[in-house]
Amino acid sequence: MYFDDRPKERREDLYDREREIKDILSLIDENRPLIVITGIRRLGKTSLLRVALNEAGREYVIVDLRGINPRxxxxxxLRFQYGINESLRKFxxxxxxxKFVEGVEIAGLRVKLSWKSPETLYEVLSSLQERGVVIAIDEVQDARGPVGKELASAIxxxxxxxSSTxxxxxxxVGLLYDFLGVENPRAPLYGRVWHEVKLERFSREESIEFLKLGFSQVNLTPPGWFLEEAVETLDGIVGWLVKLGVIAMRxxxxxxxxxxxLEESSKLVLEELNSFLAKRGRAREKYMELLRAIAQGKDTWDELKETLGVGDSSLAxxxxxxxxxxxxxxxxxRYRIQDPVLKFSLLSRWP
Ligand SMILES: Nc1ncnc2c1ncn2[C@@H]1O[C@H](COP(=O)(O)OP(=O)(O)O)[C@@H](O)[C@H]1O
Ligand SMILES: [Mg+2]
Known part of the structure; x- marks a missing residue:
C-alpha cells in the first residue's frame, strides 16, 4: 500500500524506482565499496535503501543518523548499537x-558498544565488512565536527x-558532499570513488499515476480536479503525495x-528549518529574510542583494x-525554494 507514512520496506509498496533498485543491487553484487543515495527530503531515500537491502540477499546493518547530536x-x-541490534532480529x-571485538559486549540477544574506547567504531566496522555485511548509514551528514570526521575515517x-559495501x-546534499570531502584534500574520504544514485521528483505524469494507484489500492477514485491541484501544489515530492493520500483517505x-x-506539514518543515537556523546565531534573521524574499519571487542575485542590503560575499x-x-x-x-511546503509556510506565516 502506497499511502502509509512510514518508510517502505517491501517492493510492492514502492512505486517505481525500478532503475535505482537495479543499480543498487548490481553495485552491491559487485562489492563496490561506496554507494551514495542523494535527493532532497521526502523523495524516498530511506525507502529505496530498505527495499533494495531487503532484496539484496546479504546481511546488512542500517544506522540512522537523522537528528543525531552532531558533536x-x-x-x-549508540546509533550504531541501535542499528546493529535492529539487524540482529533478522540476522x-x-x-x-x-563476539571477540574490543569494545563490544554481548548480552543475550543484544550487543552493547563501548563508547569510551576510541577503537570501537573501527573494530566493529572491520569485523562486519570482513564477513561481507553491508553497512548503510542514513542521513550521514548530520554527524559533523570531530564526530563526523571520525566516522568518515572509519568509512x-x-x-x-x-570486501563489502x-x-x-x-x-x-551539499553537506553530504562536504562529508565525502569532494573539494577538501584533507578530508578522510577525499579522492575515493563512489557511485551516486540520485533520486529525483516524480514527473507530473508519474505523480498523477501514483495518486491514482494509491487511491485505487483503498478503493477510492479521486476526481480529476483533485489530482490536478495536488500535483500542481506538491511538485512531485512523493512524501507529500503520500501524506495527502493519507489525509484524503480519512x-x-x-x-x-x-x-x-499543507498546514499540518508546515510544522514539520519549519522544525527542520529551525534546526538549521539554531546553529546560525545572529545570521538567523538574514536567512529568514532571504528565504522569504525567494519565496515571494524576488529570486535573482540583484533583487536579493537589494532586498537584504548586504554585500556580495555575505549574500554568496x-x-x-x-x-x-x-x-x-x-x-x-534564479533561486527557488526546493520544497513547496516550505514555500507555502514562508508565504503564510510571515506575511
Ligand atoms: N516510491 C515510493 N512509493 C511509495 N511511497 C514512497 C515512495 N518513496 C517514498 N515513499 C513514502 O514517502 C515518504 C518519504 O519517504 P522516505 O523514504 O522517508 O524519504 P526520505 O528518506 O528521502 O526523506 C514515506 O511516507 C514513504 O513511505
Ligand atoms: Mg530518510
Whole structure:
C-alpha cells in the first residue's frame, strides 16, 4: 500500500524506482565499496535503501543518523548499537561476528558498544565488512565536527580494506558532499570513488499515476480536479503525495484537504528549518529574510542583494549555506525554494 507514512520496506509498496533498485543491487553484487543515495527530503531515500537491502540477499546493518547530536561521540556509538541490534532480529549471526571485538559486549540477544574506547567504531566496522555485511548509514551528514570526521575515517578504512559495501544517504546534499570531502584534500574520504544514485521528483505524469494507484489500492477514485491541484501544489515530492493520500483517505476529496495537508506539514518543515537556523546565531534573521524574499519571487542575485542590503560575499555565503542544506537551488540564474511546503509556510506565516 502506497499511502502509509512510514518508510517502505517491501517492493510492492514502492512505486517505481525500478532503475535505482537495479543499480543498487548490481553495485552491491559487485562489492563496490561506496554507494551514495542523494535527493532532497521526502523523495524516498530511506525507502529505496530498505527495499533494495531487503532484496539484496546479504546481511546488512542500517544506522540512522537523522537528528543525531552532531558533536556527540556517545550518540554516534549508540546509533550504531541501535542499528546493529535492529539487524540482529533478522540476522542473528551478526552477533557472532562481533563476539571477540574490543569494545563490544554481548548480552543475550543484544550487543552493547563501548563508547569510551576510541577503537570501537573501527573494530566493529572491520569485523562486519570482513564477513561481507553491508553497512548503510542514513542521513550521514548530520554527524559533523570531530564526530563526523571520525566516522568518515572509519568509512575510509572500510573503503580501503573492505570486501563489502557502505551505502550513505543524505538529504542535505551539499553537506553530504562536504562529508565525502569532494573539494577538501584533507578530508578522510577525499579522492575515493563512489557511485551516486540520485533520486529525483516524480514527473507530473508519474505523480498523477501514483495518486491514482494509491487511491485505487483503498478503493477510492479521486476526481480529476483533485489530482490536478495536488500535483500542481506538491511538485512531485512523493512524501507529500503520500501524506495527502493519507489525509484524503480519512476526510475525502475536498479543497480543504489540500490546505490542511499543507498546514499540518508546515510544522514539520519549519522544525527542520529551525534546526538549521539554531546553529546560525545572529545570521538567523538574514536567512529568514532571504528565504522569504525567494519565496515571494524576488529570486535573482540583484533583487536579493537589494532586498537584504548586504554585500556580495555575505549574500554568496548565505545562499551557499542554504543550498548546501538543500533548502534552495539555483535554476537558470534564479533561486527557488526546493520544497513547496516550505514555500507555502514562508508565504503564510510571515506575511
Ligand atoms: N516510491 C515510493 N512509493 C511509495 N511511497 C514512497 C515512495 N518513496 C517514498 N515513499 C513514502 O514517502 C515518504 C518519504 O519517504 P522516505 O523514504 O522517508 O524519504 P526520505 O528518506 O528521502 O526523506 C514515506 O511516507 C514513504 O513511505
Ligand atoms: Mg530518510
Amino acid at each position: 556527540s561521540k556517545r550518540d554516534l556509538i 542473528s549471526r551478526i552477533k557472532d561476528y562481533l 575510509a578504512h572500510f573503503y580501503d580494506y573492505g 557502505v551505502i550513505l544517504t543524505g538529504s542535505q 476526510e475525502g476529496f475536498t479543497r480543504q484537504v489540500i490546505t490542511r495537508m 555565503k548565505l545562499l551557499d549555506n542554504l543550498a548546501k542544506a538543500s533548502f534552495i537551488e539555483k535554476v537558470g540564474g
